[in-house]
Amino acid sequence: MMGLADAVLVVHALLALFIVCGFVAIWLGSALGWKWVRQRLFRLVHLSAIVIVATLSLLGIACPLTTLEDWLRTGSLDGQGIAQGFIQRWVSRLLYYDLPGWVFTLLYVAFGLVVLLTWRLIPPANSARSKTTRQ
Structure with a gap:
């Protein structure tokens, strides 16, 4: 199940990247005329993603996604006391920081x-x- 847990972790990282990079792309794309x-x-997908997180x-x-990953790795929901593999170690460093929960909220x-x-x-x-302007 470690492979599946790693896949969930990677999807989680990609979702976080979509939220952050999507925001940058909107502003940059607006300035550069990217339609x-x-x-x-x-x-809608971008706004919905951050609204769900918040x-x-x-x-x-x-x-x-964190809960699912923990369960896949350990069979429990706390994710404590498990050895980290390569993917988990590096992707986790991008996603998780040791700060109080209120900071993230x-x-x-x-x-x-x-x-x-x-x-x-x-x-x-x-x-x-857009359709009426093109006619």
């Missing part, structure tokens, strides 16, 4: 609010408006 950063589906944190609910909520503000400042393209 894809205004696609509604991309923007909401779980505010409610004090552990990330389901504050960061997630603040980042979520900035992403929401970005939605307002760099709005996604309106599909209906």
